[in-house]
Amino acid sequence: MVKKLVISLIAISSAALSVSAQNARLKIDQLDRLFPKAVQTVDVSVEGSLLLMAAKFLKTDNPDEAMAKELLTNLKGVYVKGVEFDKEGEFTESDLEDIRSQLHAPGWDRIVGVRSKREGESAEVYLMVENGVISGLSVLVFDPKQLYVVNVVGPLDPEKIGQLRGRFGVPKDFDFDWSGVKKSF
Amino acid sequence: MNFDLEKELQRALRREDASRDFTDRVMTRLAAAAESERRKQAGNRWWRRLAEFFRPPEMKWSSAGVAALLLILAVVGVQRHRSERRAEIAEGERAKEQVMLAMKIASAKLNIAQKKVRSPESGVRSPE
Numbered sequence: 001m002v003k004k005l006v007i008s009l010i011a012i013s014s015a016a017l018s019v020s021a022q023n024a025r026l027k028i029d030q031l032d033r034l035f036p037k038a039v040q041t042v043d044v045s046v047e048g049s050l051l052l053m054a055a056k057f058l059k060t061d062n063p064d065e066a067m068a069k070e071l072l073t074n075l076k077g078v079y080v081k082g083v084e085f086d087k088e089g090e091f092t093e094s095d096l097e098d099i100r101s102q103l104h105a106p107g108w109d110r111i112v113g114v115r116s117k118r119e120g121e122s123a124e125v126y127l128m129v130e131n132g133v134i135s136g137l138s139v140l141v142f143d144p145k146q147l148y149v150v151n152v153v154g155p156l157d158p159e160k161i162g163q164l165r166g167r168f169g170v171p172k173d174f175d176f177d178w179s180g181v182k183k184s185f
Numbered sequence: 186m187n188f189d190l191e192k193e194l195q196r197a198l199r200r201e202d203a204s205r206d207f208t209d210r211v212m213t214r215l216a217a218a219a220e221s222e223r224r225k226q227a228g229n230r231w232w233r234r235l236a237e238f239f240r241p242p243e244m245k246w247s248s249a250g251v252a253a254l255l256l257i258l259a260v261v262g263v264q265r266h267r268s269e270r271r272a273e274i275a276e277g278e279r280a281k282e283q284v285m286l287a288m289k290i291a292s293a294k295l296n297i298a299q300k301k302v303r304s305p306e307s308g309v310r311s312p313e
Contacts (some may be wrong), residue, residue, distance in 0.1 A: 042213050044287040080291070123298035150291040
């Protein structure tokens with residue numbers, strides 16, 4: 001009886017974890033239709049066993065790769081879509097709304113929303129936090145000629161994100177308020 | 186006592202016809218003796234028995250053919266393993282490059298966001 005209860009609890013927890021992982025995953029494949037018009041595209045989708053394989057090939061003697069290897073631990077997926085155009089007007093508000101509507105769903109919190117009206121630039125950072133753990137991170141950056149969406153499905157350790165300072169082009173004084181998020185895995 | 190030595194000798198040494206199976210018995214014993222001698226010379230060593238097995242010319246050609254086939258299979262097996270390993274390494278390296286690219290882009294965009302937050306000219310909106 002106890003054994004059945006434990007097994008049921010494990011099954012429910014796994015299901016809950018997979019559901020939360022699915023919620024943190026954004027649908028961004030529809031941006032592929034912008035690729036033919038773009039002069040530069042980025043399309044990254046690494047998840048599951050491919051993520052584990054990538055972690056195996058990251059070298060610990062290279063500081064950037066060693067940091068990436070640490071961050072990849074426990075991650076479920078890393079997704080990036082980016083397009084850059086020669087001229088303005090190649091993507092529309094509806095393309096942005098497709099993404100934003102998902103980020104406005106319950107669970108996501110926008111921690112940064114910055115817009116420059118003069119240059120038409122905008123940068124938004126969203127976190128999905130469940131029980132004090134970052135289960136998802138999304139960054140939406142666009143200006144009239146480019147659009148980038150970054151979606152990381154966690155769990156993510158905020159301390160390890162902080163260790164990005166000085167790596168991958170992140171400045172050493174990089175700082176976001178991760179307050180309220182505790183490290184717990 | 187009347188003892189005729191000559192008659193006794195004649196009787197003892199008189200010719201008698203061999204039994205019907207005499208020839209067969211002699212031949213069987215001869216063959217057994219020859220086999221026993223052959224085995225004695227061959228000894229109990231298994232490799233000697235193996236060598237005997239492959240002695241006939243047709244066995245020599247067959248065994249050469251089998252050895253060649255096994256060698257080919259071994260080479261094909263090793264090549265296949267190497268090819269699969271190379272493919273696995275290529276896939277792993279590709280995944281690694283993708284992840285590094287994703288990290289760089291994510292960091293760059295977070296950097297942009299932070300710069301905008303700190304810029305006095307941007308319209309900063311408070312988080313939801």
